[in-house]
Amino acid sequence: MTAVPGRAPAHATRNALRLGALRGWTEFVQSLRSTQDQGFYVFMGVASLAYLWFTRNGEVEGTDLSMPTVAMPSLLGALLAFGVVIGPAYALAMEREDGTLLRHKSVPHGMQGYVTGQVVFHSLGLVPLLAVLLLPSLVLFDGLMSNGAAGWLTVGWVLVLGLLATLPLGMVLGAVVPSTQKVGTWGMLPVMAITAISGIFFPIQALWGWVQAVAQVFPTYWIGLGMRSAFLPPEAAVVELGGSFRTGWTVLVLAAWAVVGLALAPRVLRRMARRTSGSQVQAARDAALQWVR
Amino acid sequence: MDDAADAVVAVRDLRMTYGTTEVLTGVDFDVRAGEVVCLLGPNGAGKTTTIEILEGFRLRSAGSVRVLGVDPAHADEAWRARVGVVLQSWRDHPRWTPRRLLTQLGGYFAPYATPERSRPHDVERLLATVGLTRHADRKIATLSGGQRRRLDVAVGIVGRPELLFLDEPTAGFDPLARRDFHELVLRLADLEGTTILLTTHDLAEAERLADRILVLAAGRIVADGTAAELTRQVAGTSEVRWSVEGRRQSASTDDATAFVRRLFERHGDALGDLEVRRASLEDTYLAMVARFEAGDRTAADLEEVLR
Numbered sequence: 001m002t003a004v005p006g007r008a009p010a011h012a013t014r015n016a017l018r019l020g021a022l023r024g025w026t027e028f029v030q031s032l033r034s035t036q037d038q039g040f041y042v043f044m045g046v047a048s049l050a051y052l053w054f055t056r057n058g059e060v061e062g063t064d065l066s067m068p069t070v071a072m073p074s075l076l077g078a079l080l081a082f083g084v085v086i087g088p089a090y091a092l093a094m095e096r097e098d099g100t101l102l103r104h105k106s107v108p109h110g111m112q113g114y115v116t117g118q119v120v121f122h123s124l125g126l127v128p129l130l131a132v133l134l135l136p137s138l139v140l141f142d143g144l145m146s147n148g149a150a151g152w153l154t155v156g157w158v159l160v161l162g163l164l165a166t167l168p169l170g171m172v173l174g175a176v177v178p179s180t181q182k183v184g185t186w187g188m189l190p191v192m193a194i195t196a197i198s199g200i201f202f203p204i205q206a207l208w209g210w211v212q213a214v215a216q217v218f219p220t221y222w223i224g225l226g227m228r229s230a231f232l233p234p235e236a237a238v239v240e241l242g243g244s245f246r247t248g249w250t251v252l253v254l255a256a257w258a259v260v261g262l263a264l265a266p267r268v269l270r271r272m273a274r275r276t277s278g279s280q281v282q283a284a285r286d287a288a289l290q291w292v293r
Numbered sequence: 294m295d296d297a298a299d300a301v302v303a304v305r306d307l308r309m310t311y312g313t314t315e316v317l318t319g320v321d322f323d324v325r326a327g328e329v330v331c332l333l334g335p336n337g338a339g340k341t342t343t344i345e346i347l348e349g350f351r352l353r354s355a356g357s358v359r360v361l362g363v364d365p366a367h368a369d370e371a372w373r374a375r376v377g378v379v380l381q382s383w384r385d386h387p388r389w390t391p392r393r394l395l396t397q398l399g400g401y402f403a404p405y406a407t408p409e410r411s412r413p414h415d416v417e418r419l420l421a422t423v424g425l426t427r428h429a430d431r432k433i434a435t436l437s438g439g440q441r442r443r444l445d446v447a448v449g450i451v452g453r454p455e456l457l458f459l460d461e462p463t464a465g466f467d468p469l470a471r472r473d474f475h476e477l478v479l480r481l482a483d484l485e486g487t488t489i490l491l492t493t494h495d496l497a498e499a500e501r502l503a504d505r506i507l508v509l510a511a512g513r514i515v516a517d518g519t520a521a522e523l524t525r526q527v528a529g530t531s532e533v534r535w536s537v538e539g540r541r542q543s544a545s546t547d548d549a550t551a552f553v554r555r556l557f558e559r560h561g562d563a564l565g566d567l568e569v570r571r572a573s574l575e576d577t578y579l580a581m582v583a584r585f586e587a588g589d590r591t592a593a594d595l596e597e598v599l600r
Contacts, residue, residue: 012370012404019400026397030388100385103448105350106378107401108370277350278380278460279341285383 016109017116024120031125045132048075052137060203063236068141070239073231074200076133077224080162082195083129085170088122089187092174092272097284101276111273118171123163130159146233154230158250162223165254168261169219175265175272179284194218199225204241212241219257226250300359301326301456301488302347307356309342316342318512320356324490329482331503332492335582338509340492344460347490348378361456374405374412377454377487379445379462387434391425391444392416394433395451402452413451423447423477439470446477450487457481459491463498475501496575508578510585516577524574536566 031037051071058067095101104110138144145151177186197211198204198221204212215221228236229245237245302324309317316339324330334340345351346358349365349372358364363372386394399413406412420426423443428436436444442462449457459478463471479502481487493499499506500520508516508523516523531549535542537560546552549569556564 012401015404016401019397023397026389026393034388095385098385099380099383102350102380103385103398106348106373106376106380106449107398107452108374108405109401110373110398113401277345279345279351281383282341282381 016113020113020116023117027121028124073227074224077227078200081220084167088170089174093180099281151230158226161254165219165257168265172268175268222250222253303359305357310354329489331499334509375455377449377457379449379459392429399451456488532570534568
């Protein structure tokens with residue numbers, strides 16, 4: 001290849017990662033300032049809290065725990081899984097079509113920066129999403145966190161591991177869907193189905209055995225379980241499958257998904273980047289204008 | 294073809310096939326350092342395909358392509374740092390401001406600065422160059438079409454490229470924006486020595502900007518020369534109009550000067566409304582395109598086409 005005087009590849013990659021992190025932060029701040037995104041956060045918060053509020057007088061069978069104390073951690077897990085799969089999938093599919101990706105392809109190391117920016121942005125995006133649910137819940141419902149500091153520590157590692165397990169899947173999804181309009185069918189429906197059977201809205205024991213088995217393949221169930229182990233007293237484990245929070249399994253399954261996702265994502269993203277061209281952006285633009293008409 | 298080695302862009306027998314459709318059927322041309330070359334052609338002639346192959350955004354079916362001495366299909370990031378691409382914008386980065394976006398994207402070029410060529414451009418100066426200083430902190434979503442396009446140009450040149458690709462840069466411009474843009478391109482070529490390859494289907498634009506014009510029709514280059522050279526080839530078909538005693542007449546001639554002299558000899562003072570119109574680049578272009586679009590792909594004789 002052509003020798004460029006003074007080129008420093010290692011430096012250039014580090015530079016791109018730094019720019020990507022900065023990009024993620026900028027996008028996050030811009031998102032917090034946007035009324036559209038504020039609306040989304042408020043909606044998510046209000047909807048979740050309403051659900052918890054209307055079930056507040058129920059008790060979970062076999063325990064003296066109120067419904068919200070059990071549902072809240074599950075909901076937290078679902079929001080995490082849902083938010084970092086569907087969010088990045090939409091963002092990626094859209095930015096492929098609107099030319100954002102192409103712009104990054106046209107600058108040196110731009111794709112590295114872009115992907116870093118996405119990871120940072122969507123990880124940061126969890127903060128307000130969790131805050132709108134967690135902060136009011138702590139005020140509204142008593143006895144939410146039974147395990148003190150140790151519980152919060154568990155919340156922390158479940159968050160990080162859950163993020164690693166699901167964010168790459170969202171990026172893969174966004175990279176393979178043919179168009180933004182298809183994210184609904186390819187992404188939303190399966191993710192909603194998985195969320196529905198993962199023991200968040202009703203205990204997983206109420207489902208048929210094979211559905212339980214399917215649910216336990218996916219990370220959503222385990223993120224919810226990890227969250228319950230963080231918030232609920234140890235006695236509450238009796239209502240879980242196998243009468244235990246199965247912390248070891250939680251770590252194992254989430255780590256396995258993280259490994260699969262992190263191995264898959266760069267390949268799929270590289271393939272997507274290779275295929276991105278101006279004509280493709282133009283075609284998406286024409287299709288979208290057709291859509292509008 | 295002799296100086297392919299020091300050409301900035303060298304294309305030989307470039308072919309592109311989508312399914313069974315041949316879009317490019319053997320394109321050959323060179324662009325030398327510091328040249329402004331315009332790729333002209335009707336819609337669907339393969340201009341965008343050609344330029345995307347040169348940009349490294351699309352893989353060719355066959356043929357050889359060297360851009361800055363490298364095959365763009367296997368080019369690395371250091372090559373990318375020397376090439377500027379002005380993309381068609383649509384609605385990307387709506388929440389960003391021009392200043393933020395230029396700072397962010399320019400940052401990627403910093404590791405590729407050399408003692409002779411500092412990279413990236415100073416953002417303030419760049420904003421001033423493209424006339425966006427006043428709008429530097431507005432959300433990009435609120436910019437007008439012309440302002441967005443100037444931002445696209447700024448993004449394309451923020452890394453101080455040695456070679457710049459522009460794909461239909463002035464589509465949708467009003468005349469004023471177009472004139473400003475032309476000045477910007479000429480300034481880039483003069484002051485920075487940037488080699489520029491642009492596509493357009495606007496003949497006036499090609500004539501104004503380009504050192505050399507390549508006409509792409511039916512998947513190949515059917516003409517290659519300066520605007521004057523291309524026009525001279527059809528100079529023979531000048532059109533002369535005049536009137537004698539109020540009766541208007543016109544004729545085509547190979548030698549307008551001699552024809553007009555004879556008119557004066559014959560009619561003297563009775564001659565009025567004299568008008569000599571040389572065939573324009575537009576006539577040349579339309580003649581060529583019509584011929585090649587009609588499917589006569591084997592017609593290699595340009596002279597014949599032009600007459």
